[in-house]
Amino acid sequence: MEPAARRTYRRESEETRRADLITATQELVAEGGPEAATVRAIAARAGVTAGLIRHYFQSKDELTRAAFVSLMDGMTAKGADALEGVGAQPEERLAAFVSASLRPPVMDVGAVVLWAGYMHKVRNDPALRLAHEASYLAYRNILQSLIAALPREATEAQQRAEAIACNGLIDGLWLEGSVLTHAFAPGEIVTIGLRSVGAILGVDLIAHSAMLPDPGKILP
């Protein structure tokens, strides 16, 4: 057999290559679960050969960790982004935060599958457990600060409990809304989330969500 032609390639910066490999890993896990993310499949999607993974990451496990941390950071960042460009009224800000978490691109079945695919590693790998916990607390603290800004009387302990409750509610709705897409009407999850968070906190968020995009008219 004659020697195969060696493929041409471009040298890229370290950050580019690492980002490409991380993105490829996330996409594959989101699409086909953890077992679909083999070193060969990751390399193929990133447009490189398998050996390059070990050039940038000590092992596949390290790439896996990096991909998870990137996922979690991205999700909280997207939530916080929703607070930019919204008014200063506390109820309005909270409503914006809640509804952003219950809409695409945060509410997405691929994101759920990706997140779920890492659960057992979160349990067993101390570094991942730390990253997961930090990300959870970061999100909850944003929530708690939004709650604290509401015009109500409430102790800090009560605000903590309310933040835990709202966080759980949002997470559960995010999960079910993402996976059971066609079990709910368009915008139903957002409306239910706003109403329930409002009920838990004793404020009316629906009335303050008028400025936000219509839940029923979200583009795919």
Add this chain to the structure above:
Amino acid sequence: MEPAARRTYRRESEETRRADLITATQELVAEGGPEAATVRAIAARAGVTAGLIRHYFQSKDELTRAAFVSLMDGMTAKGADALEGVGAQPEERLAAFVSASLRPPVMDVGAVVLWAGYMHKVRNDPALRLAHEASYLAYRNILQSLIAALPREATEAQQRAEAIACNGLIDGLWLEGSVLTHAFAPGEIVTIGLRSVGAILGVDLIAHSAMLPDPGKILP
């Protein structure tokens, strides 16, 4: 080389063997994630050899499906069991159901990891998606019937929305309470769950949970 000594064995009933293999699969996925549940590991834990799996299941995938269905059925069954032997008062029954879902053995990190490990198969495999959806609806319908029994005025549409909300809240708290065990005080999740479900529905569940086991004194 002389022939290896053949291991002695007992013939078991089909149901026993199938249950053993399913249990072994669930334990392995819960402990080490989906990739730990190889045919050889499953067989070893079930006390048989690998070939037997194919005698009872057409493929490993079919065993996987059976294990997931068994998991979901078991979880909803455990929730419904909590309604046995509790009083007839609606608030008390709802409180029992909620708190059972937020305690061991339902609230357990192994259960979460096991459930999460199947998420991507739920997405891709139509049979599993159906099973998952049926299980979700079964749980939610129990919840909705408990809500409908409360002494309140509420339309059916409103009860449906409330059931979705409470289901999401319970699922989210189940998830976080299971994975982030040491981030919460003992019984804190149960208390928050009862208070928040009460807030969403406009009833006081804490007052009606006095008969239930003390959340702070659950045995491991």
Add this chain to the structure above:
DNA sequence: CGACAGATTATCCAAACGTATAACAGTTGG
């Protein structure tokens, strides 16, 4: 423009995977 450094590819490897099948042995009915 030529040489150097290292980014990238190509190739190889041992281990583990799911599956297939033949041989064996426990169980059951006559």
Add this chain to the structure above:
DNA sequence: CCAACTGTTATACGTTTGGATAATCTGTCG
């Protein structure tokens, strides 16, 4: 107590996996 049945084991196969190493190409700097 033997014969048929089938649950179960043992063994082998072809594929794929993550990891390691050698060869080579690309961009850069003197």
